[in-house]
Amino acid sequence: MLKKLKYLFFIVALSFFQHLSFSQGNKIDSLKAVLLSIEKMEPGYSADTSKINTLNALANELSAKQSDTAIALSKQALKNSEKIKWDLGISKSLTQIGNFYKNKSNYTSANEYYLKALAAIERLEKNTAPEMLNSVL
Numbered sequence: 001m002l003k004k005l006k007y008l009f010f011i012v013a014l015s016f017f018q019h020l021s022f023s024q025g026n027k028i029d030s031l032k033a034v035l036l037s038i039e040k041m042e043p044g045y046s047a048d049t050s051k052i053n054t055l056n057a058l059a060n061e062l063s064a065k066q067s068d069t070a071i072a073l074s075k076q077a078l079k080n081s082e083k084i085k086w087d088l089g090i091s092k093s094l095t096q097i098g099n100f101y102k103n104k105s106n107y108t109s110a111n112e113y114y115l116k117a118l119a120a121i122e123r124l125e126k127n128t129a130p131e132m133l134n135s136v137l
Contacts, residue, residue, distance in 0.1 A: 028061050052077045052089045056096055063100055071100050091120035 059073035074097045081089030098113035 028058065048080075049084075049086060049089060052080050052086070052093070055080070056089075056092055059096060059100070063103065067100055067104055071097055074100065087120050087123045091117050091124065094120055 055073050055077035059070040059077070062073070063070040074093050078090060078093035078097065081087075081093055094113050094117035098110045098117060101107075101110035101113060
């Protein structure tokens with residue numbers, strides 16, 4: 001009986017982890033589809049806030065397995081944010097890039113991006129700054 005319970009537990013756990021892995025893949029695919037649809041709606045228009053948010057969300061999803069791709073996507077979001085002078089997008093992108101470098105144990109680059117993020121956060125309105133400060137500190 002105990003052997004059957006162990007076997008059943010193993011099957012349930014295996015299917016659960018398989019579901020989690022499949023679920024993350026679906027989210028990545030969905031974000032890629034959103035990004036494609038934004039680009040199709042506005043060909044050549046790269047500075048839309050929804051595109052910036054989608055780039056950062058996709059980067060966040062990819063960060064565990066494809067950190068270099070995640071950094072490149074957030075840098076693209078940063079460039080687009082700077083183009084439209086959107087401080088919230090700038091600070092989120094800079095913070096996220098800092099996090100990715102920190103996760104790669106590149107603390108010098110992480111610190112550089114965190115300091116830039118802090119400067120961008122200081123430009124934000126007072127009601128937005130506290131929630132961004134939490135992700136920087």
